[in-house]
Amino acid sequence: MADQAAQAWWQSAVFYQVYPRSFADSDGDGVGDLNGLAGRLDHLERLGVDAIWVNPVTVSPMADHGYDVADPRDIDPLFGGMAAFERLIAAAHARNIKVTMDVVPNHTSSQHPWFQAALAARPSTAARERYFFRDGRGPDGSLPPNNWESVFGGPAWTRVIEPDGNPGQWYLHLFDAEQPDLNWDNPEIFDDFEKTLRFWLERGVDGFRIDVAHGMAKPAGLPDAPDATVEILRHNDEDPRFNRPHVHAIHRDIRTVMDDYPEAVTVGEVWVHDNAQWAEYVRSDELHLGFNFRLTRTDFDATEIRLAVQNSLAAAALESATPTWTLSNHDVGREVTRYGGGEVGLARAKAIAMLMLALPGAVFIYNGEELGLPDVDLPDEVLQDPTWERSGRTERGRDRCRVPLPWSGDAPPFGFSTNSHTWLPMPSDWASLTVEKQSSEPDSTLSFFQHIIQLRKSRAEFDGTAIDWLSSPPDAVTFRRRGGGLVCVLNAGDRPVALPPGEVLLTSAPLVGGRLPADSAAWLA
Numbered sequence: 001m002a003d004q005a006a007q008a009w010w011q012s013a014v015f016y017q018v019y020p021r022s023f024a025d026s027d028g029d030g031v032g033d034l035n036g037l038a039g040r041l042d043h044l045e046r047l048g049v050d051a052i053w054v055n056p057v058t059v060s061p062m063a064d065h066g067y068d069v070a071d072p073r074d075i076d077p078l079f080g081g082m083a084a085f086e087r088l089i090a091a092a093h094a095r096n097i098k099v100t101m102d103v104v105p106n107h108t109s110s111q112h113p114w115f116q117a118a119l120a121a122r123p124s125t126a127a128r129e130r131y132f133f134r135d136g137r138g139p140d141g142s143l144p145p146n147n148w149e150s151v152f153g154g155p156a157w158t159r160v161i162e163p164d165g166n167p168g169q170w171y172l173h174l175f176d177a178e179q180p181d182l183n184w185d186n187p188e189i190f191d192d193f194e195k196t197l198r199f200w201l202e203r204g205v206d207g208f209r210i211d212v213a214h215g216m217a218k219p220a221g222l223p224d225a226p227d228a229t230v231e232i233l234r235h236n237d238e239d240p241r242f243n244r245p246h247v248h249a250i251h252r253d254i255r256t257v258m259d260d261y262p263e264a265v266t267v268g269e270v271w272v273h274d275n276a277q278w279a280e281y282v283r284s285d286e287l288h289l290g291f292n293f294r295l296t297r298t299d300f301d302a303t304e305i306r307l308a309v310q311n312s313l314a315a316a317a318l319e320s321a322t323p324t325w326t327l328s329n330h331d332v333g334r335e336v337t338r339y340g341g342g343e344v345g346l347a348r349a350k351a352i353a354m355l356m357l358a359l360p361g362a363v364f365i366y367n368g369e370e371l372g373l374p375d376v377d378l379p380d381e382v383l384q385d386p387t388w389e390r391s392g393r394t395e396r397g398r399d400r401c402r403v404p405l406p407w408s409g410d411a412p413p414f415g416f417s418t419n420s421h422t423w424l425p426m427p428s429d430w431a432s433l434t435v436e437k438q439s440s441e442p443d444s445t446l447s448f449f450q451h452i453i454q455l456r457k458s459r460a461e462f463d464g465t466a467i468d469w470l471s472s473p474p475d476a477v478t479f480r481r482r483g484g485g486l487v488c489v490l491n492a493g494d495r496p497v498a499l500p501p502g503e504v505l506l507t508s509a510p511l512v513g514g515r516l517p518a519d520s521a522a523w524l525a
């Protein structure tokens with residue numbers, strides 16, 4: 001891939017997202033850990049990924065499975081402690097796999113020493129200025145300071161009991177009550193975050209995924225939201241809780257730190273829909289990469305897919321940034337289920353994976369995607385996502401896409417653990433989906449992913465940083481990589497379509513009379 005030789009490693013990398021609780025358990029407690037991940041790196045090496053993104057493993061009470069951080073500069077014993085993380089970095093680097101980790105700058109755990117100090121302090125003291133403590137409204141301060149709601153459901157404010165034993169101020173938490181928001185107008189916050197970034201970079205970490213990268217800045221005065229009713233786990237660009245203009249000053253400060261480590265990368269979780277506003281996050285002095293989630297919100301429809309790709313490319317082009325592509329993650333349901341489930345859902349998932357890997361930019365694959373895993377319909381009593389309780393048990397949350405991975409055998413826990421009581425139960429019908437089973441089958445989903453990643457990395461046809469759209473039937477999407485010449489065709493209709501001229505490199509389903517069948521994709525040279 002000659003024209004990419006001068007690019008940074010992350011500009012065309014295939015990242016693999018590891019949800020560590022669900023990847024591999026080494027100590028038999030039913031929860032995945034870092035030694036389990038290190039022991040399964042051969043799987044990722046065979047898959048062909050360039051880097052892993054590890055969801056939070058720092059010290060946490062686990063109210064939100066690690067996104068409530070009590071100590072950002074240490075590894076939780078649940079995952080094996082610091083020694084296990086250091087072993088993981090060394091083992092991954094020995095296989096030429098980069099390691100990026102989650103950092104959570106928007107909030108801390110309520111068990112963080114800072115917040116515990118704030119609870120013990122009086123109103124208007126320095127300890128409380130690190131967070132958003134406010135007096136309540138109403139004659140006795142019994143109403144929240146504003147009408148903001150938590151992303152997980154319910155009010156975004158919780159009232160504290162003061163040291164004198166009386167009800168007192170309220171504190172802001174855009175997520176769970178155990179995740180108080182930090183006040184980034186306080187210079188102590190960045191100073192401490194810089195220490196966290198440098199701590200991990202000096203230990204060999206290759207970059208960071210920045211959680212809620214659009215959320216650290218809050219509007220002055222914390223005004224009421226114009227629409228008090230918001231959808232759980234979603235928000236729009238006008239929501240005062242997120243995407244405030246001065247968040248970019250924070251990212252510029254972060255970039256000054258990252259520039260001291262020129263090989264490292266930052267990728268931001270940026271739930272911003274407007275292309276121009278999204279592009280501001282990937283300006284040359286802010287984030288290296290920003291997640292664009294349009295494909296995760298897109299049905300298996302040719303028009304929608306084409307628009308999602310067009311918008312994502314256009315947004316990145318506004319700042320000459322690298323596009324990012326992902327189909328699922330720990331917060332978004334798996335594509336096999338989203339696209340209809342069963343054989344149809346799997347066929348469509350494989351087709352759109354080919355489309356994603358044919359595009360220029362960085363690609364993120366969520367663990368289990370390479371196995372064709374579906375969402376799991378879990379019973380109420382095992383749900384752990386805080387959204388379940390905070391929504392009054394009306395929103396089932398994200399546990400459905402976090403079930404542990406099946407590695408081997410014919411019954412749960414499928415080699416994930418020696419403990420049958422895994423942190424989320426595994427379906428008994430996953431025997432055909434295990435890594436062991438699929439590794440021995442040339443037509444398996446795993447073999448398919450290994451093949452498409454290998455082609456992407458080895459063929460000159462994938463060169464170039466832009467695409468040209470080609471004419472195609474209304475229910476198909478066809479484009480050519482400008483520079484390399486790869487042609488990708490995706491058939492989202494219900495009838496086979498003719499392929500353009502060229503050598504067929506790969507199809508996600510067998511051709512029918514030389515034509516590409518429904519719910520499939522093809523690559524041509």
